[in-house]
């Protein structure tokens with residue numbers, strides 16, 4: 001398997017940590033980097049409006065670690081001028097290797113603002129956003145999108161034309177429609193369709209729950225790289241296992257749950273401001289607990305604790321006798 005190159009940026013191994021709001025902050029990316037195997041890291045989605053006023057060099061959401069490279073910054077919004085301004089300000093920090101525009105988020109406030117997946121029906125506005133963004137960006141530029149319309153090949157051809165003509169360097173597809181949320185299985189065949197109909201490198205995303213799923217996705221769809229979201233939060237070392245399997249090796253022994261909790265907490269304290277500690281610890285433990293049969297019960301006990309260090313203490317106590325089960329992971333939100 002040849003490593004993926006996107007406009008000169010080498011993504012090796014061809015495995016990508018998905019952008020996830022509240023989850024893929026600097027501390028979590030450092031945790032993933034610690035275990036290895038991730039070829040490209042993503043920030044969580046960054047608000048284009050906020051970035052026009054906040055200084056990205058000081059904004060807590062734009063913090064970067066030391067090992068989370070190459071790093072992509074993802075921006076969400078629907079006002080071309082503000083989006084370009086946000087990209088320019090992020091670019092000026094010199095911290096990011098790739099920029100990405102969000103055309104995939106189907107959730108509450110983002111939909112109400114008309115951002116994310118809501119933009120998939122506003123084709124002319126999308127075209128303008130992508131063209132204008134391309135003009136201001138000197139680094140590789142990608143789009144992450146959901147399926148614009150199920151089974152509508154004509155619409156897909158239109159999208160391919162828009163992406164290629166805008167000068168986008170690559171596209172990540174999460175093959176569910178905005179209405180699907182996470183309810184139906186991801187339709188990998190749509191990744192294959194897109195890969196066959198565009199000259200752009202396609203990154204496949206959706207329902208990769210084991211290293212073997214990642215290899216299967218590449219074989220079945222012809223995508224050039226695989227992006228992993230939920231499974232990477234539950235097992236931040238999944239990329240290491242994916243890289244090992246890609247080279248014909250096997251899945252390596254999982255770390256001890258308490259070791260993972262301790263390392264994450266140390267990284268949160270090292271990389272994030274104190275005002276984010278409580279929320280970021282709670283959210284990560286919510287996902288980590290999903291690995292275990294009594295995870296919901298564990299998390300209910302953890303979340304009652306009032307401080308992040310008390311939550312960590314409770315997690316250590318509850319997970320002390322646990323071992324991570326084998327793959328595949330089974331996220332509750334699936």
Ligand SMILES: Cc1cc2nc3c(=O)[nH]c(=O)nc-3n(C[C@H](O)[C@H](O)[C@H](O)COP(=O)(O)O)c2cc1C
Pocket residue numbers: 018019020021022023044045074102104105144174205206207208227228229230231333
């Ligand atoms: C908690 C959560 C937050 C997410 N936040 C973002 C986001 O900020 N930007 C984005 O493009 N996608 C976001 N996503 C979607 C993921 O990037 C990914 O496309 C989706 O989870 C499917 O991949 P998976 O099956 O590997 O989880 C989010 C998903 C989850 C579960």
